Amino acid sequence: MFGRSFIAVAVVGTIITFSPVSAMGADIELRRTPAGSILYVNGRFEAGDDKRLIRALLETEDAVVSLNSAGGSLMVGLSMGRALRLQGVTTVVEAGQTCASACGLAWLGGSRRLLDPSAQVGFHAAYFIDDNGLAIETGSGNALVGAYLNQLGMSSEAVYYITRSSPAEMQWLAIDDAEKFGIQLKILAAPTAVDQQPSRAAAKENCQVADVRPPDAFLALRSEPSERKGRQLRRLLPGQSFEMLGEQSHEWHRVRLPDGVVGWVSWKVRRWIAC
Template identity: 35%
Template structure:
């Protein structure tokens, strides 16, 4: 397929034979443009956009006009590929509009189509979806040669989507006469979140995390075990167990050396965040981050036994998990001041703390009020760093 992207003749389509289920065969010029249509099904709240066939000149604008005004949609893809420029325009519209993308079981989405699929804020695929990639290329005197300019544009676009370099290389590694298929497991290894469809069942990214998620969790648990322990007093056995399990999962997914390469740079980011925010705030945020993913944090309950809770404030603290780490951190700071600060300074600081407790208790059982007052006080105390 011929077309113009960035001033050069670029071909981005799968040239292969023998794939069933209506795959369009490549070889020579294909003139039929993609069929792009909006499908409204009874009982389906989310509009469906169907894109079938080769991606040709003008399809980017056609897609943009068709979807103008939609605040959500699912884009169903079946295409052998096409023009890079048009595919990137469609992909950008999908990403900016917050649309999902899907390639159904046993259906093909090759080359430029794959760039559209990966643009979805939610990407659906099955184990038998045929999503394939190869480098962009141009035709010169009957021969196909890779287009460095078009591949650079693809790399820049994928970088803006948040893909890391390994994924970008995978997308452009195969030559014009070949392609690399993307499976759900390969996507996990490359850090590409997908929703895995198996009949009527869907496995979400949270249930099937990418290796990048494991790397992030591993570093988060490393922080909980070290700098955060004095503030949050987490259960050391629970944190150690989760830390080791996360390491094993990530290592199994990509192998030891690659696994280390993934999480090592994150340690440098943590050091930078410690300097910027301080250990207190970063530890509270890290615990909330892990808890938000449904992960074990070793923080079970506030700083006091909930069996002894009597006031509306204490009862609310016990019933609101997002407050547990904040209350533990505040209590740890209070205890440290009481036991380590010089007497005259300690007296003044504890007086301020008692005034804060009065304001806190005025919230009663209002969890949003408690969250706000804890956040304000913790931010005021952010410079305090308890010894490990």
């Protein structure tokens, strides 16, 4: 029912915003089109975002939910996923977008899951931040994730796959792995002529260096998406702003500084960057 052209044509529809643009929490935006409705969820998951999404779902019939987020609150992500499954909603991660951590768990809640070939979905173990600012894996959090995944009908092998990476790492979903562990999804077809219209996936996002700590209290801007290849162009200190250009290679994102310098920064740890 929801093909590639359905996702692309959304840009011509009416926009209804369920939350103001804010530095805190996710932005939830409804776009109505002749082909149907799409709810866009963009940004970090914070307390209350699940309630706003549920309200939007109740006010919208047969909406596809498009997710683009590095994660956030685990409990919010699980709550979103349960609501999506209860409502029988289709979830999608569109071209060039990333849905990781709590977002990846919410995406799994879709009764039908769509994924663009250039998009990424990532998972890792549940964690909390200790008094020293370190991410510590939590067994109780993983138990909650496991119970949620069991409710979705996931096998024990799939549960292990989704939770096996440490908080500092990311298990990016591979198509072969999805088939191997029974994680059902549909890969969107290659773009057709109608899909060449500018879409929300191409929109730029302004971000800044956030919580980086010693011994390297900076974010390296590199010429290549690698710590070993290329060279370091700049050392970006907390507060340094930049523009996300949409191009991504695993945890590396291509960005442009205010003075026009373009390079790659790593978003391996979520607290490093705020958008």
